Amino acid sequence: MKILLIIVGFISLSGSICFANNAITVVANTQDRGMLLSRHEVRNLFMGTRLGYNFIAITLPPENQTRVIFNTKVIGLTESRIQSYWAQMRFTGRKKIPREVASEQLMLEYLQNNKGAVGYLPASLTLPDDLTVIYTIL
Template sequence: MKKYLACLVLWYFVFSTAAHAAQSVMVVANTGDQSIQLNRQQVRSLFMGGVIPYQLKAVALPPENHTRVLFNTKIIGLTESRIQSYWAQMRFTGRKRAPREFENETSLLQFLLRNVGATGYLPAGMDVPEQLTVIYTIP
């Protein structure tokens, strides 16, 4: 009985940690300044075409990607359809352009590594090369 209970407790911690990691997102940037940290509002502003005090350029994942859904829910605070409507209006008026989209996390990560100032979001459990800086973590 003790072994069963110990296994059950261990199983709970392993899978709850994995589930939590699957629900977390980190925002990473290719910047020479490893001390840059943004708050939630600055990250939202960056990805919605606003102004922040750094030379960063947002890139994104496609709308059907789970990481993007989490990012939009926890940071942007809008549904995908509302975000698409916003970008359509910005494009129509010639004011702003939506962040460039990449088909998956791997291609986004490769772009981040090759482009200084590029900023994107990745699942929290993903390994981040030392050239990139985690500038915000979404719990």
């Protein structure tokens, strides 16, 4: 019985650790420190819809684990469906695909240096004071 409790405790703990590693923050370079967006607004922003803010969406490469988690939890589509969507939008000229940076470190640098830039980063990453967390994905 004691061993069973230890095993159950270990499984619960490892699930919590994995859960914490999947947490992502959506970060913006904005003057409005109190700004918070809903999941729907964040999804629309990264799918090319203007929200009335002067934001520019920045993404990570398709093979990046942070992007996979973001696409799953916020966008709600697989990478192939997202690529198909953007191919259609480019063809019709209706929306502009988000700019892509190669890594989380480059994302952080881009966000810091460009007013209005919005991107997603692992929640475990320490953010500079000049960036604002506008949405958190647990």
